[in-house]
Amino acid sequence: MKLRRTMLYLPGNNPNMLLRGWLFGSDGLILDLEDAVAVHEKDSARILVSRILKEGEFGDCDVTVRINGVDTDLWEKDLEAVVPCGIDGIRVPKVEGPETVRAVDEALNRIEKEAGIAVGTTKICCLLETAQGIWNAYDVAKASPRVDAICPGGEDLTADLRTQRSVEGTELEGPRRRVVLAARAAGIDAFDTVFPRINDDEGLVKETTFIKQLGFDGKSVIHPRQISVIHSVFMPTEKEIDRARRIVAAAKEASERGLGAVSVDGRMVDAPVVKRAVFTLTRAGLFEEVQ
Numbered sequence: 570m571k572l573r574r575t576m577l578y579l580p581g582n583n584p585n586m587l588l589r590g591w592l593f594g595s596d597g598l599i600l601d602l603e604d605a606v607a608v609h610e611k612d613s614a615r616i617l618v619s620r621i622l623k624e625g626e627f628g629d630c631d632v633t634v635r636i637n638g639v640d641t642d643l644w645e646k647d648l649e650a651v652v653p654c655g656i657d658g659i660r661v662p663k664v665e666g667p668e669t670v671r672a673v674d675e676a677l678n679r680i681e682k683e684a685g686i687a688v689g690t691t692k693i694c695c696l697l698e699t700a701q702g703i704w705n706a707y708d709v710a711k712a713s714p715r716v717d718a719i720c721p722g723g724e725d726l727t728a729d730l731r732t733q734r735s736v737e738g739t740e741l742e743g744p745r746r747r748v749v750l751a752a753r754a755a756g757i758d759a760f761d762t763v764f765p766r767i768n769d770d771e772g773l774v775k776e777t778t779f780i781k782q783l784g785f786d787g788k789s790v791i792h793p794r795q796i797s798v799i800h801s802v803f804m805p806t807e808k809e810i811d812r813a814r815r816i817v818a819a820a821k822e823a824s825e826r827g828l829g830a831v832s833v834d835g836r837m838v839d840a841p842v843v844k845r846a847v848f849t850l851t852r853a854g855l856f857e858e859v860q
Protein backbone atom coordinates (compact mmCIF):
# COMPACT_ATOMS: atom_id res chain seq x y z
CA MET A 570 0.00 0.00 0.00
CA LYS A 571 1.45 3.37 -0.98
CA LEU A 572 0.17 6.89 -0.54
CA ARG A 573 0.17 9.17 -3.58
CA ARG A 574 -0.35 12.62 -2.06
CA THR A 575 2.29 14.54 -4.02
CA MET A 576 3.70 14.07 -7.53
CA LEU A 577 6.59 16.45 -8.26
CA TYR A 578 7.09 17.63 -11.84
CA LEU A 579 10.73 17.56 -13.00
CA PRO A 580 11.35 19.42 -16.29
CA GLY A 581 12.82 16.90 -18.73
CA ASN A 582 15.47 19.34 -19.94
CA ASN A 583 16.91 20.09 -16.48
CA PRO A 584 19.55 17.56 -15.34
CA ASN A 585 19.89 19.14 -11.89
CA MET A 586 16.18 18.79 -11.10
CA LEU A 587 15.91 15.35 -12.71
CA LEU A 588 18.81 13.98 -10.67
CA ARG A 589 17.85 15.52 -7.33
CA GLY A 590 14.05 15.42 -7.53
CA TRP A 591 13.68 12.25 -5.44
CA LEU A 592 15.41 13.87 -2.44
CA PHE A 593 12.56 16.24 -1.59
CA GLY A 594 10.19 13.62 -0.08
CA SER A 595 7.33 13.57 -2.59
CA ASP A 596 5.40 10.32 -3.01
CA GLY A 597 5.89 10.43 -6.77
CA LEU A 598 7.84 12.07 -9.59
CA ILE A 599 6.71 13.15 -13.06
CA LEU A 600 9.64 13.49 -15.46
CA ASP A 601 8.15 15.90 -17.97
CA LEU A 602 8.66 15.75 -21.72
CA GLU A 603 5.61 17.89 -22.49
CA ASP A 604 4.95 21.51 -21.55
CA ALA A 605 8.04 22.07 -19.36
CA VAL A 606 10.21 21.42 -22.45
CA ALA A 607 10.54 23.86 -25.35
CA VAL A 608 9.88 22.48 -28.85
CA HIS A 609 13.53 22.71 -29.93
CA GLU A 610 14.62 20.66 -26.88
CA LYS A 611 12.18 17.75 -27.26
CA ASP A 612 14.74 15.28 -28.67
CA SER A 613 17.51 16.14 -26.22
CA ALA A 614 15.10 16.00 -23.25
CA ARG A 615 13.92 12.54 -24.33
CA ILE A 616 17.51 11.28 -24.44
CA LEU A 617 18.33 12.91 -21.10
CA VAL A 618 15.24 11.48 -19.36
CA SER A 619 15.86 7.99 -20.69
CA ARG A 620 19.49 8.12 -19.53
CA ILE A 621 18.55 9.35 -16.07
CA LEU A 622 15.84 6.67 -15.76
CA LYS A 623 18.54 4.07 -16.40
CA GLU A 624 21.26 5.54 -14.22
CA GLY A 625 19.59 7.85 -11.71
CA GLU A 626 18.30 7.28 -8.20
CA PHE A 627 14.62 7.58 -7.30
CA GLY A 628 14.30 6.16 -3.76
CA ASP A 629 10.75 4.85 -3.11
CA CYS A 630 9.11 7.43 -5.38
CA ASP A 631 6.47 6.34 -7.85
CA VAL A 632 8.24 7.18 -11.15
CA THR A 633 6.19 8.40 -14.09
CA VAL A 634 6.96 10.24 -17.31
CA ARG A 635 4.65 12.78 -18.92
CA ILE A 636 4.85 12.11 -22.65
CA ASN A 637 3.83 14.51 -25.40
CA GLY A 638 0.20 14.48 -26.52
CA VAL A 639 -1.16 11.96 -29.02
CA ASP A 640 -1.86 14.86 -31.38
CA THR A 641 1.93 15.27 -31.87
CA ASP A 642 4.45 13.08 -33.71
CA LEU A 643 6.48 12.74 -30.50
CA TRP A 644 4.44 10.55 -28.18
CA GLU A 645 5.44 7.13 -29.58
CA LYS A 646 9.11 8.08 -29.64
CA ASP A 647 8.70 9.18 -26.01
CA LEU A 648 7.15 5.84 -25.05
CA GLU A 649 9.82 3.88 -26.91
CA ALA A 650 12.55 5.74 -25.04
CA VAL A 651 11.16 5.54 -21.51
CA VAL A 652 9.01 2.40 -21.15
CA PRO A 653 11.89 -0.09 -21.58
CA CYS A 654 13.65 1.65 -18.66
CA GLY A 655 11.03 0.12 -16.34
CA ILE A 656 8.90 2.97 -15.00
CA ASP A 657 5.76 2.79 -12.86
CA GLY A 658 3.62 4.67 -15.32
CA ILE A 659 3.14 7.35 -17.91
CA ARG A 660 1.09 10.49 -17.68
CA VAL A 661 -0.76 11.29 -20.90
CA PRO A 662 -1.63 14.97 -21.40
CA LYS A 663 -4.77 16.39 -23.00
CA VAL A 664 -6.70 13.13 -23.12
CA GLU A 665 -10.06 13.84 -24.75
CA GLY A 666 -11.72 10.43 -24.86
CA PRO A 667 -11.30 6.65 -24.56
CA GLU A 668 -9.83 6.33 -28.07
CA THR A 669 -6.72 8.24 -26.94
CA VAL A 670 -6.22 5.77 -24.10
CA ARG A 671 -6.73 2.80 -26.44
CA ALA A 672 -4.06 4.12 -28.84
CA VAL A 673 -1.56 4.54 -25.99
CA ASP A 674 -2.52 1.14 -24.55
CA GLU A 675 -1.81 -0.58 -27.89
CA ALA A 676 1.57 1.13 -28.23
CA LEU A 677 2.43 0.12 -24.66
CA ASN A 678 1.48 -3.52 -25.35
CA ARG A 679 3.89 -3.58 -28.29
CA ILE A 680 6.75 -1.80 -26.51
CA GLU A 681 6.46 -3.89 -23.33
CA LYS A 682 6.45 -7.12 -25.39
CA GLU A 683 9.55 -6.02 -27.33
CA ALA A 684 11.31 -5.04 -24.10
CA GLY A 685 10.47 -8.30 -22.30
CA ILE A 686 8.34 -6.47 -19.71
CA ALA A 687 5.09 -8.14 -18.59
CA VAL A 688 2.26 -6.64 -20.64
CA GLY A 689 0.17 -4.29 -18.51
CA THR A 690 2.98 -3.30 -16.13
CA THR A 691 3.11 0.35 -17.17
CA LYS A 692 0.15 2.24 -15.73
CA ILE A 693 -1.52 5.25 -17.34
CA CYS A 694 -2.48 8.46 -15.57
CA CYS A 695 -4.74 10.62 -17.78
CA LEU A 696 -4.64 14.41 -17.64
CA LEU A 697 -8.03 15.87 -18.56
CA GLU A 698 -7.38 19.43 -19.65
CA THR A 699 -10.12 20.26 -22.10
CA ALA A 700 -13.88 20.51 -21.69
CA GLN A 701 -14.19 17.38 -23.81
CA GLY A 702 -11.75 15.44 -21.65
CA ILE A 703 -13.58 16.39 -18.45
CA TRP A 704 -16.92 15.50 -20.05
CA ASN A 705 -15.58 12.03 -20.94
CA ALA A 706 -13.87 11.43 -17.58
CA TYR A 707 -15.60 8.14 -16.72
CA ASP A 708 -15.14 6.61 -20.20
CA VAL A 709 -11.47 7.59 -20.11
CA ALA A 710 -11.06 6.05 -16.65
CA LYS A 711 -12.60 2.77 -17.87
CA ALA A 712 -10.85 2.65 -21.27
CA SER A 713 -8.03 0.34 -20.13
CA PRO A 714 -7.13 -1.57 -16.97
CA ARG A 715 -3.84 0.33 -17.13
CA VAL A 716 -5.56 3.60 -16.21
CA ASP A 717 -4.95 3.98 -12.48
CA ALA A 718 -5.59 7.72 -12.08
CA ILE A 719 -7.19 10.73 -13.74
CA CYS A 720 -6.53 14.40 -13.01
CA PRO A 721 -7.80 17.75 -14.17
CA GLY A 722 -5.10 19.97 -15.72
CA GLY A 723 -6.15 23.36 -14.36
CA GLU A 724 -3.81 25.50 -16.45
CA ASP A 725 -4.83 24.19 -19.87
CA LEU A 726 -8.42 23.63 -18.83
CA THR A 727 -9.02 27.26 -17.86
CA ALA A 728 -7.70 28.29 -21.28
CA ASP A 729 -10.07 25.85 -22.99
CA LEU A 730 -12.98 27.06 -20.85
CA ARG A 731 -12.15 30.67 -21.83
CA THR A 732 -11.61 31.76 -18.25
CA GLN A 733 -8.71 32.46 -15.87
CA ARG A 734 -7.49 30.64 -12.76
CA SER A 735 -8.81 32.56 -9.76
CA VAL A 736 -7.62 32.49 -6.16
CA GLU A 737 -10.97 30.94 -5.13
CA GLY A 738 -10.88 28.29 -7.88
CA THR A 739 -14.59 28.75 -8.71
CA GLU A 740 -13.95 27.93 -12.38
CA LEU A 741 -12.45 24.52 -11.52
CA GLU A 742 -15.04 23.40 -8.99
CA GLY A 743 -17.34 21.57 -11.43
CA PRO A 744 -14.52 19.79 -13.30
CA ARG A 745 -12.87 18.73 -10.03
CA ARG A 746 -16.11 17.24 -8.69
CA ARG A 747 -16.66 15.38 -11.98
CA VAL A 748 -13.11 13.95 -11.96
CA VAL A 749 -13.42 12.63 -8.39
CA LEU A 750 -16.83 11.11 -9.11
CA ALA A 751 -15.59 9.43 -12.31
CA ALA A 752 -12.45 8.12 -10.60
CA ARG A 753 -14.37 6.65 -7.69
CA ALA A 754 -16.99 5.12 -10.02
CA ALA A 755 -14.16 3.50 -11.98
CA GLY A 756 -12.27 2.42 -8.84
CA ILE A 757 -9.10 4.42 -9.56
CA ASP A 758 -7.25 7.39 -8.01
CA ALA A 759 -8.00 11.08 -8.53
CA PHE A 760 -5.13 13.58 -8.42
CA ASP A 761 -5.61 17.31 -8.41
CA THR A 762 -3.90 19.83 -10.66
CA VAL A 763 -0.83 21.97 -9.82
CA PHE A 764 -0.99 25.09 -7.66
CA PRO A 765 0.95 27.68 -9.68
CA ARG A 766 1.72 30.33 -7.01
CA ILE A 767 4.86 28.78 -5.54
CA ASN A 768 5.32 31.28 -2.69
CA ASP A 769 1.71 31.30 -1.49
CA ASP A 770 1.65 28.62 1.25
CA GLU A 771 -1.60 29.92 2.71
CA GLY A 772 -3.36 29.63 -0.66
CA LEU A 773 -1.92 26.13 -1.13
CA VAL A 774 -3.25 25.00 2.27
CA LYS A 775 -6.68 26.37 1.38
CA GLU A 776 -6.78 24.69 -2.03
CA THR A 777 -5.44 21.37 -0.68
CA THR A 778 -7.97 21.36 2.18
CA PHE A 779 -10.72 21.89 -0.37
CA ILE A 780 -9.61 19.17 -2.80
CA LYS A 781 -9.02 16.70 0.07
CA GLN A 782 -12.60 17.33 1.20
CA LEU A 783 -13.83 16.66 -2.37
CA GLY A 784 -12.14 13.25 -2.19
CA PHE A 785 -8.89 13.66 -4.16
CA ASP A 786 -6.00 11.32 -3.27
CA GLY A 787 -3.25 13.84 -3.94
CA LYS A 788 -1.99 16.73 -5.98
CA SER A 789 0.62 17.44 -8.63
CA VAL A 790 3.41 19.73 -7.48
CA ILE A 791 5.76 22.09 -9.33
CA HIS A 792 8.12 23.17 -6.55
CA PRO A 793 9.72 21.16 -3.69
CA ARG A 794 8.49 23.63 -1.06
CA GLN A 795 4.87 22.62 -1.82
CA ILE A 796 5.42 18.98 -0.78
CA SER A 797 5.44 19.27 3.02
CA VAL A 798 2.54 21.75 2.94
CA ILE A 799 0.35 19.23 1.09
CA HIS A 800 1.47 16.29 3.23
CA SER A 801 0.55 18.15 6.38
CA VAL A 802 -2.96 18.87 5.05
CA PHE A 803 -3.45 15.21 4.10
CA MET A 804 -2.09 13.92 7.44
CA PRO A 805 -4.96 13.15 9.85
CA THR A 806 -4.73 14.90 13.24
CA GLU A 807 -3.85 12.97 16.43
CA LYS A 808 -7.49 13.30 17.48
CA GLU A 809 -8.73 11.80 14.20
CA ILE A 810 -6.21 8.95 14.43
CA ASP A 811 -7.16 8.22 18.04
CA ARG A 812 -10.86 8.11 17.22
CA ALA A 813 -10.26 5.94 14.13
CA ARG A 814 -8.26 3.46 16.24
CA ARG A 815 -11.05 3.22 18.80
CA ILE A 816 -13.65 2.70 16.05
CA VAL A 817 -11.64 -0.08 14.40
CA ALA A 818 -11.01 -1.75 17.79
CA ALA A 819 -14.71 -1.51 18.77
CA ALA A 820 -15.80 -2.97 15.42
CA LYS A 821 -13.32 -5.84 15.76
CA GLU A 822 -14.49 -6.64 19.27
CA ALA A 823 -18.15 -6.46 18.19
CA SER A 824 -17.53 -8.88 15.35
CA GLU A 825 -15.62 -11.29 17.63
CA ARG A 826 -18.55 -11.24 20.09
CA GLY A 827 -21.08 -11.67 17.28
CA LEU A 828 -22.63 -8.24 17.89
CA GLY A 829 -23.97 -5.91 15.17
CA ALA A 830 -23.94 -2.17 15.84
CA VAL A 831 -21.86 -0.74 18.68
CA SER A 832 -21.25 2.83 19.83
CA VAL A 833 -18.08 4.91 20.27
CA ASP A 834 -18.25 8.35 21.96
CA GLY A 835 -22.04 8.11 21.86
CA ARG A 836 -22.19 7.63 18.09
CA MET A 837 -23.34 4.49 16.33
CA VAL A 838 -20.50 2.66 14.58
CA ASP A 839 -21.64 0.84 11.47
CA ALA A 840 -19.90 -0.35 8.30
CA PRO A 841 -19.37 3.06 6.59
CA VAL A 842 -18.01 4.55 9.82
CA VAL A 843 -15.51 1.70 10.07
CA LYS A 844 -14.62 2.12 6.39
CA ARG A 845 -13.84 5.81 6.94
CA ALA A 846 -11.82 5.01 10.08
CA VAL A 847 -9.75 2.47 8.13
CA PHE A 848 -9.17 5.10 5.48
CA THR A 849 -8.01 7.63 8.11
CA LEU A 850 -5.46 5.10 9.47
CA THR A 851 -4.33 4.31 5.91
CA ARG A 852 -3.81 7.99 5.21
CA ALA A 853 -1.80 8.27 8.43
CA GLY A 854 0.51 5.57 7.05
CA LEU A 855 -0.60 3.09 9.77
CA PHE A 856 -1.00 0.29 7.23
CA GLU A 857 -0.27 -2.54 9.68
CA GLU A 858 -3.24 -1.50 11.85
CA VAL A 859 -5.72 -1.92 9.01
CA GLN A 860 -4.62 -5.37 7.77
Ligand SMILES: CC(=O)SCCNC(=O)CCNC(=O)[C@H](O)C(C)(C)COP(=O)(O)OP(=O)(O)OC[C@H]1O[C@@H](n2cnc3c(N)ncnc32)[C@H](O)[C@@H]1OP(=O)(O)O
Binds near residue numbers: 601605792
Ligand atom coordinates in the same frame (compact mmCIF):
# COMPACT_ATOMS: atom_id res chain seq x y z
C1 LIG B 1 1.07 23.59 -16.39
C2 LIG B 1 2.08 22.51 -16.34
O1 LIG B 1 2.19 21.74 -17.26
S1 LIG B 1 2.98 22.34 -14.88
C3 LIG B 1 4.17 21.10 -15.23
C4 LIG B 1 5.33 21.58 -16.05
N1 LIG B 1 6.11 22.55 -15.34
C5 LIG B 1 7.20 22.20 -14.62
O2 LIG B 1 7.61 21.07 -14.62
C6 LIG B 1 7.87 23.27 -13.80
C7 LIG B 1 8.51 22.70 -12.56
N2 LIG B 1 9.03 23.71 -11.71
C8 LIG B 1 10.10 24.47 -12.04
O3 LIG B 1 10.70 24.33 -13.09
C9 LIG B 1 10.56 25.50 -11.03
O4 LIG B 1 10.07 25.22 -9.75
C10 LIG B 1 10.20 26.98 -11.36
C11 LIG B 1 10.73 27.34 -12.74
C12 LIG B 1 8.70 27.15 -11.30
C13 LIG B 1 10.86 27.86 -10.31
O5 LIG B 1 12.23 27.52 -10.31
P1 LIG B 1 13.32 28.37 -9.52
O6 LIG B 1 13.12 29.81 -9.84
O7 LIG B 1 14.66 27.76 -9.78
O8 LIG B 1 12.88 28.14 -8.02
P2 LIG B 1 13.77 28.29 -6.75
O9 LIG B 1 14.90 29.25 -6.99
O10 LIG B 1 12.86 28.60 -5.63
O11 LIG B 1 14.35 26.81 -6.55
C14 LIG B 1 15.00 26.42 -5.38
C15 LIG B 1 15.68 25.09 -5.60
O12 LIG B 1 14.68 24.09 -5.84
C16 LIG B 1 14.96 23.43 -7.07
N3 LIG B 1 13.69 23.15 -7.73
C17 LIG B 1 12.71 24.05 -8.06
N4 LIG B 1 11.70 23.41 -8.66
C18 LIG B 1 12.04 22.11 -8.73
C19 LIG B 1 11.39 20.97 -9.26
N5 LIG B 1 10.21 21.02 -9.85
N6 LIG B 1 12.03 19.78 -9.15
C20 LIG B 1 13.22 19.67 -8.57
N7 LIG B 1 13.90 20.74 -8.05
C21 LIG B 1 13.30 21.92 -8.14
C22 LIG B 1 15.76 24.43 -7.89
O13 LIG B 1 16.55 23.73 -8.84
C23 LIG B 1 16.60 25.10 -6.83
O14 LIG B 1 17.68 24.23 -6.54
P3 LIG B 1 19.13 24.84 -6.20
O15 LIG B 1 18.95 25.54 -4.87
O16 LIG B 1 20.04 23.66 -6.15
O17 LIG B 1 19.47 25.80 -7.31
Ligand SMILES: O=C([O-])CC(=O)C(=O)O
Binds near residue numbers: 696722724761
Ligand atom coordinates in the same frame (compact mmCIF):
# COMPACT_ATOMS: atom_id res chain seq x y z
O1 LIG C 1 -2.06 20.04 -13.43
C1 LIG C 1 -1.17 19.61 -14.17
O2 LIG C 1 -0.79 18.42 -14.14
C2 LIG C 1 -0.44 20.56 -15.05
C3 LIG C 1 -1.04 20.80 -16.36
O3 LIG C 1 -0.66 20.26 -17.36
C4 LIG C 1 -2.08 21.83 -16.46
O4 LIG C 1 -2.55 22.33 -15.43
O5 LIG C 1 -2.44 22.17 -17.60
Ligand SMILES: [Mg+2]
Binds near residue numbers: 604662698724725
Ligand atom coordinates in the same frame (compact mmCIF):
# COMPACT_ATOMS: atom_id res chain seq x y z
MG1 LIG D 1 -1.36 21.07 -19.18
